[in-house]
Amino acid sequence: MAAPVDTQRLGTYTDMSAFAGLRSAAQKDSKAALPVVAKQFESIFTQMMLKSMRDASSALGDDIMGSQAGNAYRDMFDHQLSLTLSQGRGIGIADMLIRQLGGSAASPTAASTDPFAGVTGDASTVASVSSPSDQQSGLMDSLERMIGNAGRAVGEGADAVAGAVGKLSVSSPEEFVQKLAPHAIEAAKKLGVSVRALLAQAALETGWGKHMPAQGHTSSFNMFGIKAGSSWDGKRVNVPTLEYEDGVAVRRKDSFRAYDSPSDSFKDYADMVSSSPRYASAxxxxxxxxxFAHALVKGGYATDPSYARKLTDIANGPIMKQALAALKQIAAEL
Structure with missing residues (x-):
């Protein structure tokens, strides 16, 4: 009986020795190894798609992550992301290949706990066919349908990888703005305020992404320093914080809201500010x-008497202007 393939090791793109086990298993029982091979093929396809997206993005202008080291890190991230996607339900290509090559697609029940269980192709489009020409036609039609799900899968996969890392990895204010601008744009639209204002507040609260409330090595992704009161029923972290009482800085421990991603933090912030009468004037x-900054302070958002000035200084400062200037592709929305 063939030894089972170590799929966990195959889920790490730097572990090349795992392919030796896959090759051995395929030689002994090719049908048993087919699902694993199909997932590896899907990861290669996803990586090709990511590379095409990166190349298209680079054509828009200078990339602030365009250094040799930055590109190397980005490629490493893309490689791991493609494998992370394929190890779950992925974008449906692996299941389609298994069906076309005579295997059995993964059981929906077995994969129900996978974070990408909802990101898959329509199994009804993968029909059994008899002739080679029909097989090729069906394969291409199914591939085209699966590609339609790829963009959503990559977005969800990126959030999953970020969650697994447990922190927002940024090396500069430019990178901080680049990663958070899409979330800030959506929140700013809901609040009717400047994107610059939200990015500046997130920078002020987190030190440009370097200091977020965290429990152990896991970040809370709390971009706005929102505390977890009695009405909050989500995740939370308890960390030391600096508050001002009668103008005097006091160090104490407090509970803060925790999120699965920066996107969730921006959404919760926008919901809170837009629905609270305290911040109606903001x-x-x-x-x-x-x-906007003074209205937040007036509503009791922060105890620091210099909070409004600090937020405004960051929003209008040279660092923010330089970071925004680097984002040519979204300059029109900023």
Whole structure:
């Protein structure tokens, strides 16, 4: 009986020795190894898709991560992301190949706990066919349908990888803005305020992504320093914090909200500010960053008496301007 393939090792792209085990298993029982091989093929396809997306993005202009080291790190991330996607339900290509090559697709029940269980192709489109020409036609049609799911799968996969890492990995204010700008744009639209204002507040609260409330080695992804009161029923972390009482800084321990991703943090922040009467005067401020900041402080958002000034200084400062200038592809929305 063939030894089972170590799929966990195959899920790490740097462990090349795992392929020796896969080759041995395939020689002894090719049908048993087919699901694993199909997932590896899907990861290669996903990596090709990611590379095409990166190349297209580079054509838009200078990339702030365009250094040799930055590109190397990005490629490592893309390699691991493609494998992370394929080890779950992926984008459906692996299941399609298994069916076309005579195997049995993974059981939906067995994969029900997978974070990508909802990201898959429509199994009804993968029909059994008899002739080689029909097989080729069916394969291409199914591939085209699966590609339609790829963008969503990559987005969800990126969040999953970020969650597994447990922290927001940024090396500069430019990278901080690049990663958070899409979330800030959505939140700013809901609040009717400047994207700059939200990015500046997130920078102020986290030190440009370097200091977020964390439990052990796992980040809370709390981009706005929102505390977890009695009404909060989500995850939380308890960490030391600096508060101001009568103008005097006091160090104490407090409970903060924790999220699965920076995107969730921005969404919760926008919901909280837009729904709270305390911050009604902060909503709809448009490009008035200073007015937005003072309205937040007036509503009791922060105890630091210099909070509004600090937020405004960051929003209008040279570091923020330089970071925003680097984002040519979204400059129109900023």
């Amino acid at each position: 909503v709809g401020r448009g490009d008035d960053v200073a007015g």
